[in-house]
Amino acid sequence: MTKGKVLVLGSNATRVEVQGGYADIGQYLNETVVPVMALIAAGYEIVLATPDGGKPTIDPVSDSPMHFGDDVAAHERARAFYESDPSMNAVLSLGAVIEQGLDQFAGLFVPGGHAPVVDLMQDADAGAILRHFHRASKPTALLCHGPIALIAAMAQAPAFRAALIAGDEAGARKLAGDWPYTGYRMTIFSASEEAFVEEHVFKAKMHFEMPQALGIAGGSVIVTPVDFAPHVVTDRELITGQNPGSDHGVAKALIEALGRANA
Structure with missing residues (x-):
């Protein structure tokens, strides 16, 4: 028996548009x-989609001990986990997860790297999943x-993203009128x-x-004025972390939120 299932939304993107071309990317x-390892240790089952x-x-840039406090052993454990753990290899499509039913999940987690900027940001199934968790006030x-x-x-969402790329801020604002997270406090990778x-x-x-x-x-x-310093913001069901250094903080906040929701 587990405490419940947590859905992890991953990305399939490997390139992102930049000014003048494309850059190679991935998930961190x-x-x-x-x-994910913290969630499993806390008793939750993971479904990756x-x-x-x-x-x-x-992303090769992330495959380094630098992102694990320069702990070589921790980096090697993480790499081995991602390569071989069943939770990271029994991957479903977002459509399949929706068909199987979203009520089975206690919470939702979306990791970073630049990849979500390409596909998840404008994916209709990702949008349906997010709206479900928002309506149900489940930790996200x-x-x-x-x-x-x-x-x-x-x-x-696709038109909103296209307006951003075109530099049409006024047009993007008009497209965002129905956004369910309007007014929520949140953080994200800063401009600096x-x-x-x-x-x-x-x-x-x-x-x-x-x-x-x-x-x-x-x-x-x-956003915190100190670049790459851990920073986590929680507002209602929404938990956001600013940068790679916020990984442990987001994990802690999510596990605590799941615990409160299941109490």
Whole structure:
């Protein structure tokens, strides 16, 4: 017997649009594995689902002890877990999860890396899943770039994303009127943190900033002025973490929220 099931929404994206072309991306290893391992240790069963049912690609930038406090052993355990644990390999499609029924899940978790900016942000099934968890007030946790997936909960998410890329802020605001997370306090990878990635990893600029996107949608975005410092914001059922260093904090907050919900 477990305490319940937690649905993990993964991404299948491996490239993101940047100004002048594309950059190779994926899902971050620590942002996926640290919360998942904590959930399993706390007694929860994990179901991993992605838009097409394929296992997410790990961003090579994240496959480093640096993201595990420079603990080589912790990094190796995380990599082994992601490669071989059944919870990370029995991947379903988002459509299949919806067909099987969302009431079976106690909570939802969306890890980051830049990948959610590409597919989850505008995926209709992801939007249906988010709206279900919102209506049911079930714990919903998203980490780093993961919170951008919240955009999928609006009816015209693909058009909203296209307006952001086109620099049409007024048009994007008009498309966001039905967003269920309007007024929620939340955090996401900051503009200054993104600038570091743009300069040192992508060598190119993104088309829009993550806090800007959530703010245009109607969120009350709060970021820490200290780049890459752990930062977690909780508002009602929503739990968001700002950056890779917020992995343990998001895991703790989600487990505590699940405990309160099941009390």
